[in-house]
Amino acid sequence: MTISATLRRALLFLLITPIVTLLACTSSEGTQKKSTQPTTDKGVPRMTTYPIGRFAIDVPAEMKLVHQWQRLRYAEIEEFAWPGSVPRERARDEAWKRRLAEIGKLTPPKGKERVIIETRDFPGLGDWARGVFYYGNYMMVNEGKWSVLLDYGNAGVWIETRSAIIETENINKMLRNINNIATSYTTRRFGELKPSSGYWFYTKHGALDLPYLRQETAAARFEGHPLGLEIDIETTEIHKEEAENHGLIGRTTAVIVTGYAAGIDIKRIRSRTRVVTGLKGDEEVDRMDDGTRSVLSFAWRFAGRKDSGEHPKILITMECADGHLEEKLQIWDAVLNSLKPMYGPGR
Template sequence: MTISATLRRALLFLLITPIVTLLACTSSEGTQKKSTQPSTDKGVPRMTTYPIGRFAIDVPAEMKLVHQWQRLRYAEIEEFAWSGSVPRERARDEAWKKRLTEIGKLTPPKGKERVIIETREFPGLGAWARGVFYYGDYMIAKEIHFDVLFDAGMSGVWMKIHGISKEAMEKNLSNISRSYQPRRFGDLKLPPGNWFYTERGAINLPYLEQETAAARFEGHPLEVKLVIKTVETRKIEPEGHGLLGRLGALLATRFAGNVEIEKIRTGKRIVAAMPGEETILRADEDGRKELSFMWRYAGEKDSGEHPKILIEMESADGRIEEKLQIWDAILNSLKPMYGTGR
């Protein structure tokens, strides 16, 4: 495991683990030092805009999107490009049969003879659509999984959900699918609406619940890696339980083991009008140094417009000023995409 991965795991563990006793004596440690002002726009790298969920962020043009994952109203959404080397009808049939084969290898719950409960077609949903109900967990006979594959034109889309009511799941996925619009790369000019952006499309539905979007970027010449995640939150975070408070506890208790941690920049930082917290750290383990950049906004309860947001960047040590410019450019670019579609 890399140093930055060790540090990140420690920080994230502290972010989700109740350590009230530690916080009582260390929660202000991370906020006492004045934060260095973010760099100016001078030297900002060439950037590419990526919409992710209900936000958009600029990423250095050299970086590539490695993976984007999203969940909307309990449904996981997975998109893929159709193969250009085979007819569309064949490509759809192959994707469908491959998924049925994977499902068929699962173990049915006790008392059930087979995993697959039912398959059906959905006329009027895109150019073509099929769905399958099945038992996805052999330990839970009451729980039903429902996967739908539909042809959205420029891409194929899998939507997956699980629950106990076939009717409710079918209604939910049908609503999401019909609200889906395919989107070409770089196209952010959609009509006004309540858009939730996926990797290859967008869904025009307002926030309800269970909404998450995440993306990972790699491939920069400076070997920086970037992750952004937004997720709904069900509770208000207590004072002192944020990134800075937990960092103080981490340093006071040496929770990161033998990794020495140097603060480069820590403090409160407003991004896209959201009052978050920032840490930029150098981790040193036996002379091997890595950089860790984190910005976190705790979010508002049950809000699609103000979800919990975590942005992370990591790299080996060196060329810190260039990396600070990249980091500041990324944070300064974050903007909401809800409401106008632009």
């Protein structure tokens, strides 16, 4: 489904600031799933549970995970499955050479001849690990990035982090951070959950046993539902409390009252506070029509608590073509009711 420009503008105004746990509806296919639950009474859909970051959520079993992204302790973590068509040693060598080639095409800062500062092996991390340190911004001679490729057997992982000032103390901090993340990471099979005694942060192919510190985000997208649903989910920490009336309900009211979304007829189906997994958030379900297309927009948003891994900002949204409202509300309620924390000991 392609949403017209005016409808997209209205949706962006409502959702761009609060992004955290996101459910969107559109049609396409994806990749990956988790343990499937049986069909329940009264047409409630079969659901599949996915752990994402420090939370888990259920989505309709027909849908597939097409993208998952995370940032932890200033580091971005990118995972991939090794191709089965070539030996793993060859696959990781090719992955390493591709990344070096990509970095080599970057423009070095003024006064520097090369982008790459150094490469080195990281013995003791995973089955094999190698990293490259390079200038991450051609406008800043003092900004450096480490990009480290790790082989964990079942999956390959890139860990990338940066420092605004290249000096020995900061470089050592970056390397310690990479070491802590890499040694805390473990691969997992699809559907496998780690013991509840850990401070687990889940990725697509693995999990890290690390308590919250700072700079933490998890996001995922699901596609492939027969009703044209897309699901995106994101959680992120906040460092400033939200001002009153800046929540989802207040933002939607402002759009309607001020006429910001000119030419769009917005009809509210639900507009209320709703507690999900013990967190009090705003729920909005709206029908939006620009005269050429009518879409349904579902959203639940928790504003988050400052500097908290257990209570990050959360936004769940669902956008789809109009029609089958009751069935979509049933799916929406099942998704929201499934949200649960995976964080901390004794969960």
